[in-house]
Structure formats: structure tokens, C-alpha cells
Amino acid sequence: MAKKVAKNALYNSSAILIGNISGIIITVFLARALGPVDFGIYSLTISIALLIISLTDFGINQTVIRYVSDAIGKREISLARGYIRELGKIKAILAVIVSASLVLLSDILSTNVFHKPDLSLPLKVVSGFVLFYPISGFLIGIFNGLNDFRANFVKSSTYEFFRATTIITLVTLGYSVVGAIFGFVVASLASLLSLAILLLKKYKTYVIGKAEKIDILRVLRFTGYLTISGIAWTVFTYVDSVMIGTFLPAEYVGYYRASYTIIGAVAGILSLPVVLFPVFVQLGRDDLKNAFNRVFKYSAMIAVPASFGLPAISKEIVLAIYGPEYLSAVPVFWILSFLILRSAVGFWGVIFNAKEMPEYPVKVILLGMALNILLNYLMIPKFGIIGAAIATIASNMVVWCILAYLSKIHFDVFFTPSHLLKPIVASLVMVAFLVTFSPTSIVEGVLMILIGVAVYFVTLYIIKGVKKEDLKYLIALIRK
Numbered sequence: 001m002a003k004k005v006a007k008n009a010l011y012n013s014s015a016i017l018i019g020n021i022s023g024i025i026i027t028v029f030l031a032r033a034l035g036p037v038d039f040g041i042y043s044l045t046i047s048i049a050l051l052i053i054s055l056t057d058f059g060i061n062q063t064v065i066r067y068v069s070d071a072i073g074k075r076e077i078s079l080a081r082g083y084i085r086e087l088g089k090i091k092a093i094l095a096v097i098v099s100a101s102l103v104l105l106s107d108i109l110s111t112n113v114f115h116k117p118d119l120s121l122p123l124k125v126v127s128g129f130v131l132f133y134p135i136s137g138f139l140i141g142i143f144n145g146l147n148d149f150r151a152n153f154v155k156s157s158t159y160e161f162f163r164a165t166t167i168i169t170l171v172t173l174g175y176s177v178v179g180a181i182f183g184f185v186v187a188s189l190a191s192l193l194s195l196a197i198l199l200l201k202k203y204k205t206y207v208i209g210k211a212e213k214i215d216i217l218r219v220l221r222f223t224g225y226l227t228i229s230g231i232a233w234t235v236f237t238y239v240d241s242v243m244i245g246t247f248l249p250a251e252y253v254g255y256y257r258a259s260y261t262i263i264g265a266v267a268g269i270l271s272l273p274v275v276l277f278p279v280f281v282q283l284g285r286d287d288l289k290n291a292f293n294r295v296f297k298y299s300a301m302i303a304v305p306a307s308f309g310l311p312a313i314s315k316e317i318v319l320a321i322y323g324p325e326y327l328s329a330v331p332v333f334w335i336l337s338f339l340i341l342r343s344a345v346g347f348w349g350v351i352f353n354a355k356e357m358p359e360y361p362v363k364v365i366l367l368g369m370a371l372n373i374l375l376n377y378l379m380i381p382k383f384g385i386i387g388a389a390i391a392t393i394a395s396n397m398v399v400w401c402i403l404a405y406l407s408k409i410h411f412d413v414f415f416t417p418s419h420l421l422k423p424i425v426a427s428l429v430m431v432a433f434l435v436t437f438s439p440t441s442i443v444e445g446v447l448m449i450l451i452g453v454a455v456y457f458v459t460l461y462i463i464k465g466v467k468k469e470d471l472k473y474l475i476a477l478i479r480k
Helices: 002-056 060-073 077-113 117-145 150-172 176-202 216-247 250-270 273-281 285-312 314-321 324-336 339-345 348-354 359-383 385-411 417-434 442-462 468-479
Strands: none
Touching (some): 002 117, 002 150, 002 176, 002 216, 002 250, 060 077, 060 117, 060 348, 077 117, 077 216, 117 150, 117 176, 216 359, 216 385, 250 285, 250 314, 250 339, 250 385, 285 314, 285 417, 285 442, 314 324, 324 385, 348 359, 348 385, 359 385, 417 442
């Protein structure tokens, strides 16, 4: 199991790394090429599109992973076909409806809701992205349900190549915001076609042939809860940007998303829950508990120093990537860095979904979403984008703690406190070291980070946060 998880994690992390590197390059290019105002319009358009895409999901991607994985574990291929076909039809219909609706409502949204007429054309263009991107996400769900994460790498490579080349070419030619948005349309279509070809070539027997009738009521119940959860999480992720765009000038959306992009890049690379979902589906209670303890320890070991260390060098990162005109993003960077912890050790929702109990995380996420909106409403007018960042961290912390408590009650799955506390202690020592230096170049900054990492792991070893048996286990896993 460890070997399988490690291999899938490598593919998934590589896919995310490619996406994040490309995302940072594109963000830096657009931030400099468009300027704060146009970059704010671009950021607002993409935020709206990703928010609307949640209406095409309805938990379908997670549902296909869960039930295809369960069917394959029982060696029922015809049942897996049934899940793929029925859920695929629903996904395609929703994508078409939502994309068409965005085109029809673009003028109303830009003029009457956001009071930014320049937003109308970008919203029309981004409707193509809203159509193609969700369907490619469904195909990824099929691959992941078959415990194949290599497709994630294929999708990311294809998507980012076409996104970067199209955006840079069109913006350089003078197409500005519309050219940047069109890059998303081209990239989503290209990745969709590449995944469809790969699926038919590698797993033709899982999509072509006689399909067994599925228990549609059981699936709809699960999908219904995940629908609410998916919409809530999307609102959680993008409502701050939308509300900033409502209360403040467009450039503040750009400052906020500039920080969020870097934090999201690091968090995505360190995130393991998505890889563990199909594995958790097939694990019994004791195996689930043992697997969770080990993976939480190693995830926290990496995520904690990242969330503590990045704020210490946030000014240097922003200057190097975006330039001095984006220094207003630094305070937001300090606060949002702690989202890395949620991403890396937020296994609770995955466990409940794997065990077909999605109603618990849904209720908690709805509570967190409502809290997030309320805090944004109260804090953005008073504290600006710093208030939005505080609202995001506070609401995420509430969700994490409640789900951790419920996981302890229902599955007896809970983290060992020392697995979190010892990395925090070692991280504080590392931060104390980092703040004593002021690098004057990128080379000095990289050297400082490497020394800080060494300080962290030496401290962690001294306080027995990592032991010899852990090193032996990891070395053996890498050899396999």
C-alpha cells in the first residue's frame, strides 16, 4: 500500500508542481504585463469562472472516484462501467447548461453586480473554459478511481503547456485580458482531448462494453452531499476574492490573489488527501487507523515548516516574483501561509467520504462557509485584504478542528499530538534562525532557505520528532 501511495503521490505532486510553476510564471507575467487594474479584472474573471464551475460538479468527480474504486476492488468491471456512464451523462449536461448561462448573464453580472463593464467580454470568453474544464476533471476522476494518477501528470503537462504558450503569445500581441482568458479555453480543450485519447487507449474495457445497472438512489445520496460540499468549498476558496472585488478597487483582488497563488502552489504540492481517497475506500478500520497515523506524521513533518518558514521570507518572495508594486500583498502572505497546514493534514473529509458518510463534513463545511462569508463581510470594509485573509484562516481552522473531533468519535482516527507539536517547535527554531538574516540576492536567499531546512531537521531529530525507524522506512520505500 505504501508503495502504491508513494507512486501516486509522486505523479500527483509532479502534476501539481508543473501546474504551480506554470501558474506562478503566468501570474508574474500577467501581473507585470497587465498592471494592477487589468490584472484585477483578469483575477476576478477567473475567480468567478471557478466559482461557477462548482455548479457543474455536484460532487460527481468524487463520486466516480469512490464508486469506481469500490467496484474495481470487488472486481466488478461492468458495475464500474455503469457508474462511469451514468455520472458522465450528468456531468456533460451540467457543463453545457452552466456555460451557456454564463454567456447569457455576462452583461448583467458585469454591469449590475460588480459595476465593472469591462468584465463583460472576459466573462463571455471564459464560458468556454467553464464548458471544457469540468469534463476533463471528470475524466481524471475515472483514472483516479482506477488508482491511476499518471493521468494527472498528463493532464497537467498538456494543460499548462497550452495555457502558458497561448496566454504569453496573445497578451504579447496586445490582446490583454481577453487574450489571457482565452488561454484557459485553449488549454482546457487540449487537456480534455488528451485525456479522452489516453482513457480509450489504456482503459477501453472499463468504458466500452455492457454496463451493469447501478443503485442510482445510493449514488444520488452520496452525490447530493458532495454537491453541497463542493459548492461550499469553492465558495470558501473564492468568495474572499469576489467580496474584495465588491468592496474594494480591482487592484486589491490582484494583490490578494498574488499571495494566494504562491501559497496554493506550495500547499498543492504537499497535499496527500486526494491520493489517499481511493486507498481509504478499500481499507478496514484498523488498517485505516494505522495508515492515517503514519501519513499524518510525515505530512506534518513537511507542511509545518513550510507554513512557518514562508512568512519569514515573504517580502523577498514577493519582490523577486512580482516586483515592488505588489508589496501590499506581503501582510496577506503572512496570514495565508497557514493554509498549507489545512491542505497537507486535512484528511478528515476524505475519510468520511471514503466510508460513505459525507453528511458529516458537509454540515461542518456549510458552517465554515457561513462563518467565512460573515467574517469577510465584517472585516473587509474595516481591514481590507488583511481582514479577508484572517477570515479565511479562522473559518478553516474551525472546520478542521470540528472534523478532527468527529473523526475521533466515529472511526477512532485522530492524530498523535506530538506529531504536530514537535514540528512546530522545530519550525520556531528555524524561523528564529531565518529572521536574523537579510539576503541581498536570490543566491543568498536560496542558501538561507537550505540552511534553515537543515536547522529544522536537526532540531526535529534532537527532540525525537523523527526517529531512526522513520528514516529506515522512508529509505526502504524510496528503494522500492
